[in-house]
Amino acid sequence: MSAPSTPPPVPPVVTEIAGDRPVTAVWVNELGGVTFRIGGASPASAAEYVKTFPEAVAYLLDDEVPRLRWARGYATVPEVLGHGPGWLRTAALPGRSAVDSQWSGRPETAARAIGAGLRRLHDGLPVADCPFGPPSWVGESAPPADRLVVCHGDACAPNTLLADDGSCAGHVDLGDLGVADRWADLAIATMSLDWNYPGADWQAVLLAAYGVRPDPERIAFYRRRWNDEPTSPG
Ligand SMILES: Nc1ncnc2c1ncn2[C@@H]1O[C@H](COP(=O)(O)OP(=O)(O)O)[C@@H](O)[C@H]1O
Ligand SMILES: [Mg+2]
Known part of the structure; x- marks a missing residue:
């Protein structure tokens, strides 16, 4: 993509x-x-x-x-x-994709906005009222959830929009939104940093902005599930 x-x-x-x-x-x-x-x-x-x-x-x-x-x-x-x-x-939502040329040269700002934006999304969407099951690629028998949230479902960098001040302006591409462990989004968001901003590791910035410590096992589990799925559009 x-x-x-x-x-x-x-x-x-x-x-x-x-x-x-x-x-x-x-x-x-x-x-x-x-x-x-x-x-x-x-x-x-x-x-x-x-x-x-x-x-x-x-x-x-x-x-x-x-x-x-x-x-x-x-x-x-x-x-x-x-x-x-x-x-x-x-x-149109006002804002530019986190991979727009305006942001691709400012990966730290982008990673921070993506992390803070996912936190706001997870805190704002009510699990109890959500009519949608887990994202299609998450599948059955995931490990016990750290925290169940309504996940974006395709939390790769291009689907976060940034305002001109570098804050998160919103999210697009919600076709796989649904209830799952928050690590389903965090694993994919952090993985996409390596594709979209190669050359350095921005995972720690994203997770700190979200407000969570790395969970290497859950990150590995959800990345495996994602990579096994043939129709993840990005
Ligand atoms: N309503 C919208 N407002 C602002 N940008 C949008 C909007 N819809 C799509 N975009 C832009 O178009 C890109 C592609 O849309 P998206 O829904 O992510 O398609 P895909 O499923 O192919 O990834 C997004 O990354 C974003 O930059
Ligand atoms: Mg997209």
């Missing part, structure tokens, strides 16, 4: 939603999904985003819609403006 190197074709549904507003492909994932920004040349001037998935994995967007709607009662996540087979239209 990365920013596209050559512009992918714009699907008709995106052209129709955009009308006469500018369209920019901003993200291509490992499943062939493409996210388009509508209404501005940079995240600062974005109005909406439309995420499009190939037919074979379009059901993943159907999973995301009710999760976004539920989580929006408690956390800063995008408002759903519409969806259909293979597409999901959301209102």
